[in-house]
Amino acid sequence: MAAGEAGPSGACLTRAGRWLARGRAWAGGRCAVCRAWCEGDLCACCSARFAFAVPRCPGCALALDAPAEAAGDTRCTRCRLAPPPWSGAVAGVDYGYPWDRLLADFKFHQRLDAVGALLQPLLARLQAQRGGGLRVVAVPLSRERLRERGYNQSWELARRLARALALEARADALFRVRDTGHQLGLQRGARQANLHSAFVVTPRHASWVRGARIALVDDVLTTGATAHAATRALRAAGAREVQVWTVARTPA
Numbered sequence: 549m550a551a552g553e554a555g556p557s558g559a560c561l562t563r564a565g566r567w568l569a570r571g572r573a574w575a576g577g578r579c580a581v582c583r584a585w586c587e588g589d590l591c592a593c594c595s596a597r598f599a600f601a602v603p604r605c606p607g608c609a610l611a612l613d614a615p616a617e618a619a620g621d622t623r624c625t626r627c628r629l630a631p632p633p634w635s636g637a638v639a640g641v642d643y644g645y646p647w648d649r650l651l652a653d654f655k656f657h658q659r660l661d662a663v664g665a666l667l668q669p670l671l672a673r674l675q676a677q678r679g680g681g682l683r684v685v686a687v688p689l690s691r692e693r694l695r696e697r698g699y700n701q702s703w704e705l706a707r708r709l710a711r712a713l714a715l716e717a718r719a720d721a722l723f724r725v726r727d728t729g730h731q732l733g734l735q736r737g738a739r740q741a742n743l744h745s746a747f748v749v750t751p752r753h754a755s756w757v758r759g760a761r762i763a764l765v766d767d768v769l770t771t772g773a774t775a776h777a778a779t780r781a782l783r784a785a786g787a788r789e790v791q792v793w794t795v796a797r798t799p800a
């Protein structure tokens with residue numbers, strides 16, 4: 549492997565470079581991907597290699613080969629023909645290496661230190677929302693799942709996003725009425741049926757949601773069934789607008 553190149557287990561830097569970086573980053577930490585010493589959560593090399601921005605559809609956050617524009621509309625053909633219920637979707641990266649591994653560690657193995665790296669590409673896209681008045685809501689877990697896992701990964705993402713963007717956030721504005729089981733392996737239609745009426749806005753936060761512009765945060769946007777169901781609940785409670793923000797988007 550050439551110097552300056554990242555690999556799944558290799559470092560981005562030469563040995564001397566690693567020592568220099570370690571010196572510079574003595575107060576920092578290690579790159580979440582290649583474990584090289586660096587300032588921040590991702591080293592410059594992994595940032596350039598894995599966290600670069602690509603044009604995405606503002607409706608479904610799928611990466612677009614070329615900005616497909618029809619009369620000023622930059623949404624993909626599918627979103628133009630069947631617009632999603634939310635007003636916009638923003639994703640930081642495509643779901644794939646190394647983000648799939650980091651997300652799994654974060655979600656199932658309590659690796660909360662991965663959160664900074666996971667949020668970096670998404671935050672870069674959301675800078676225009678800083679202090680813009682959106683209210684941040686996390687996709688909730690069921691009580692059973694929360695007890696099992698000990699934390700809601702969506703809230704861990706949401707609260708950090710809100711803090712970085714100077715926005716308000718509430719952990720329990722949405723409530724998961726029932727455990728919908730694992731969505732993995734279910735087809736789009738089955739996921740939507742499974743999630744029908746899965747969420748409600750909690751009465752305590754009803755006035756906070758009513759008339760508000762909401763940013764709904766989740767880890768990955770796949771079929772959109774979860775975001776659909778949560779958006780429906782937020783709109784039913786009077787939210788003026790819902791945007792969906794996710795760390796990653798499953799490619800088409």
Ligand SMILES: [Zn+2]
Nearest residue numbers: 579582591594
């Ligand atoms: Zn790295």
Ligand SMILES: [Zn+2]
Nearest residue numbers: 605608624627
């Ligand atoms: Zn689209």
